[in-house]
Amino acid sequence: MPPLIDRSSEEPSPPPSTKGLIPIPHLPSMSLKDRDDYYHTAFHHDIPIEKFAVPAACALYPEYAEEICSAYMEYTTFIFKVWINYDAGASKFFTDNRFQDCGELRLTHQARIHLKRIGADTVLYGTGGVRFDIGTAFRPLAQVTIELRPSKLDVGPAIDTFVADVSGRRHPGLINYLHTICEVIKDDDITDGKDGLVLADIDRLALRFLRMPDEYEERRWGERWYDGIFFGTYEDW
Secondary structure (H helix, E strand, C coil): CCHHHHHHHHCCCCCCCCCCCCCCHHHHCCCCHHHHHHHHHHHHHEEHHHCCCCHHHHHHCHHHHHHHHHHHHCCCEEEEECCCCCCCCCCCCCCHHHHHHHCCCCCHHHHHHHHHHHHCCCCCECCEEEEEEEEECCCCEEEEEEEEEEECCCCCCCCEEEEEECCCCCCCCHHHHHHEEEEEEHCCCCCCCCCCCCCCCCCHHHCCCCCCCHHHHHHHHHHHHHCCCCCCHHHHC
């Protein structure tokens, strides 16, 4: 992958990803294995996408910048926040006027500008994991992690998905729905033939977490779901 662009002298940016972890060693005197061990220790963390920053080691050792950036993308799990149309209090999905704020990455305009300026909108995510923090404006509900790994078949990367309930109370309808979405994601070409996900792909994945009525629900409720009717699993009815 091409090195990310360090524009720290041009604009304020989040702290380097290695800050507060371990000192940056003298990379030229290290073997490839030792450097990789250092990268794993320095970068194997979960980082909100807003905190994406060019690793500080790139400025010290520009001749290793491509290797450093590749390791950064390989070992770091990047976190993306998404609101979903689920009312935790009622344990139901909804489609009222709150719906318009759901199914998209909760990224400010300034954060997107920052990511674009350093080239983070076109690098390939997924090897280290992409984690969606699913919730509402009031509380976290679940985490969905997508990991990409090389496939033996020439059909793009293989996809692993993991779902965790972090709500503090049981929401089986929500968790079952997220598992269903993950199964669909694993069967689709979410990378469009690439080895990873660019930011635009992740934007499209966020939209998949919206819960829309299926054919059975539309036949049962007609257009009334537009009026904000709650709907859940068939068992809820």
